Amino acid sequence: MVTNPDELYRIDREVVWHAFSQMADYDGLIVESADGCWLTDIHGNRYLDGVSSLWCNVHGHRHPTIDAAIIEQLRRVAHVTSLGMSNPTTIELAQRIVDLAPEGLDHVFFSSDGASAVEVAMKMAFQYWKQIDAPEPNRNTFLAVGNAYHGDTIGTVSVGGISQFHSLFQPLLFSVLRGPCPDTYRHESSTETIPDDCHCARNCDCLAKSTGCRLAKHYLDQYRRILEQHHSSIVAIIVEPLVQGAAGMVMHPPGFLRGLKELSTEFNTLLIADEVAVGMGRTGKLFACEHEDVSPDFLALGKGLTGGYLPMSATLTTNKVWNAFLGDYAQSRSFSHGHTYGGNPLAAAAAIATLNVFEADETLKKLESKERHLSLLLEPLRAHPHVGDIRQKSLMAAIELVSDKRNKTGFPWAQRRGKAVCEVAKRHNVWLRPVGNTVVIMPPLSINNDELTQIVNAIKAGIDETLGAQP
Secondary structure (H helix, E strand, O other): OOOOHHHHHHHHHHOOOOOOOOHHHOOOOOEEEEEEOEEEEOOOOEEEEOOHHHHOOOOOEOOHHHHHHHHHHHOOOOOOOOOOOOOHHHHHHHHHHHHHOOOOOOEEEEEOOHHHHHHHHHHHHHHHHHHOOOOOOOOOEEEEEOOOOOOOOHHHHHHOOOHHHHHHHHHHOOOOEEEOOOOOOOOOOOOOOOOOOOHHHHOOOOOOOHHHOHHHHHHHHHHHHHHHHHHHHEEEEEEOOOEEOOOOOEEOOOOHHHHHHHHHHHOOOEEEEEOOOOOOOOOOOOOHHHHHOOOOOEEEEOHHHHOOOOOOEEEEEOHHHHHHOOOOHHHOOOOOOOOOOOOOHHHHHHHHHHHHHHHHOOHHHHHHHHHHHHHHHHHHHHHOOOEEEEEEEOOEEEEEEEEEOOOOEEOOHHHOHHHHHHHHHHHOOEEOOOEOOEEEEOOOOOOOHHHHHHHHHHHHHHHHHHHOOOO
């Protein structure tokens, strides 16, 4: 076992290939242990985990309930394939998810990561139209949302819309239809289209539904025009409900998701809700779709499903879709897709324990006061000349740094202003990972108010040091 710190750093830089990292100048932390919301590196330095180990740790590290569940499962069996067999733990998890999910999502397909869960939904949706009683073979394209991120498989990259990540692979991708990014901060509408009294354009949290929110209506009108022209060829609409994470924590106007569901029904297409990042309590409800009473045709879950412990994702769907895949063996209507570790019982045990902790600790109920505390902490930062916008949905928050606040002009991507702020925060013992020049806050839901205060104070120190103190 390698224990020498210098050797660990060398191997980590020269052998381990890190995701979304330029290895020529890579110099990351090496975490040896963790507890609650805190990470400890190989030198004994402790850092507050401000991004939940890439948005997946829900109840904190080393939660005793989840630890115990995994240990107990190890005493029975560590792995059972889902091809032709099953196990009680995974069966129990499937039923628990169905019981909690939006109405009508009665079937669960397990995978190992979020991108795979979305890819499963896409492939199921595509195959569905080929196997219904009156097949529609011309349905061969997807309607995606601008600046979307759904993963890094070829299928999910195709429906993704962040060129910084995906433009190189364009020759490998299939074409999709793409609507506008429903952004409440940067929207292309004129003041004539969105009147000054539209509170949603100023990113409030009104309770408007669908056409009640003028900004939502502005975007939905554009999706309606796409559907009017192309609905007969569209397999499904795919959306990250409420918040687009990798786009920079873009917050959708209230009513947009509900309106998209209504459009999918009106134009007889399917709706895929990618809740890999926003599910499992991140938006203040267990599922983001609950905020607007939406039951999609497919719901993809990942990240926090196991509390951030083990790789597992799930694709939920309806009886309508399920029935299209039933038939005699010779009809070849089966869903020919699967991964070795899909439905792994260790991961299933962690997921069941994660759901148990939600109930026992009343996690969602306790979020309300934490959300208010975080909002109060963030408010003074709005006055900084280089803070263009602060966006928040429960404990998901983002601080967008701009060079020109009045014109909402961002800093050039290559300047890495967000990373510079996070490097200062690290010196204040807070670990954060930005999305471009947007500083993201997404801690474990178990975080306390003092820890939230430490995160925001560290960010303020980073902004003041790298962009100048507020006058």
